[in-house]
Amino acid sequence: xxxxxxxxxxxxxxxxxxxxSDQENQRIYxxxxxxxxxxxxxxxxxxxxxxxxxxTGMVLDLKELKAILEREIVEPYDHRFLNYEVAPFDKxxxxxxxxxxxxxxxxxxxxxxxxxxxxAIRVYETPxxxxxxxxxxxxxx
Amino acid sequence: xFRVTRRYAFAASHRLHSDALSAEENRELYGxxxxxxxxxxxxxxxxxxxxxxxxxxxxTVEIAVLDELVRREVLTPFEHRNLNREVPEFAGVVPTSxxxxxxxCRRLKRKWGQAFPGPWPKLDKICIGETPRNxxxxxxxxxx
Numbered sequence: 683x684x685x686x687x688x689x690x691x692x693x694x695x696x697x698x699x700x701x702x703s704d705q706e707n708q709r710i711y712x713x714x715x716x717x718x719x720x721x722x723x724x725x726x727x728x729x730x731x732x733x734x735x736x737x738t739g740m741v742l743d744l745k746e747l748k749a750i751l752e753r754e755i756v757e758p759y760d761h762r763f764l765n766y767e768v769a770p771f772d773k774x775x776x777x778x779x780x781x782x783x784x785x786x787x788x789x790x791x792x793x794x795x796x797x798x799x800x801x802a803i804r805v806y807e808t809p810x811x812x813x814x815x816x817x818x819x820x821x822x823x
Numbered sequence: 824x825f826r827v828t829r830r831y832a833f834a835a836s837h838r839l840h841s842d843a844l845s846a847e848e849n850r851e852l853y854g855x856x857x858x859x860x861x862x863x864x865x866x867x868x869x870x871x872x873x874x875x876x877x878x879x880x881x882x883t884v885e886i887a888v889l890d891e892l893v894r895r896e897v898l899t900p901f902e903h904r905n906l907n908r909e910v911p912e913f914a915g916v917v918p919t920s921x922x923x924x925x926x927x928c929r930r931l932k933r934k935w936g937q938a939f940p941g942p943w944p945k946l947d948k949i950c951i952g953e954t955p956r957n958x959x960x961x962x963x964x965x966x967x
Binding site: 699775812 | 824825826827828829830831876879880881882883885886887
């Protein structure tokens with residue numbers, strides 16, 4: 683069974699690689715390369731897979747999940763400029779893919795175990811664009 | 824593995840009517856959707872792409888390239904059109920959202936290699952929202 687909880691944060695970022703020219707950054711990242719940065723209301727959906735506990739009837743106590751998401755996502759990310767204030771984005775471009783990957787790495791050790799595991803992270807950058815990350819599985823043909 | 828989904832929209836009219844059925848059978852099967860003058864929808868098209876993340880750019884797909892492909896192959900030919908009369912593939916095929924999903928998939932797959940010459944990303948699926956309550960999902964691998 684898969685359970686999903688949503689969490690939101692608002693943050694600013696800029697997508698540009700300092701090793702590339704302005705023109706290259708513009709070609710790859712478009713308006714997101716504006717060096718002064720811009721922001722989004724991000725929506726994150728965290729999905730955990732497991733069997734319901736026979737006593738509690740729950741895959742995971744949602745109070746516990748809420749506290750983990752607050753601590754691991756909202757506290758570090760909310761109302762921050764990701765490039766300047768949230769590692770690893772001092773070294774990595776904060777694309778939606780990289781944000782999904784970082785959230786996965788923050789959450790996996792907190793959620794795996796006791797018969798359940800992190801199943802998927804979905805990050806909406808805007809209502810028109812989202813990324814799903816399913817862990818380090820090989821890309822299937 | 825990453826899957827990136829981009830949402831697009833267009834407005835179009837259509838009529839559900841099969842030449843293989845009688846007028847009465849069409850009315851019974853398609854109901855209001857068989858209205859001879861047609862009707863329209865604000866269609867949503869979610870295009871999902873899968874692949875690894877390029878370590879240098881942090882991206883699975885160049886969104887600008889995907890946007891241009893979808894604009895050229897789908898949005899421009901479908902926007903504010905009568906699908907039955909103005910999209911040649913629907914001359915003999917009923918423009919249900921199932922068939923619309925298949926047609927959009929075919930159009931994108933046909934030009935995919937030009938837009939994305941490498942092994943990745945691949946087209947994963949198309950999801951059509953005909954109305955907010957009717958959703959149709961087509962896996963790209965299942966379409967010729």
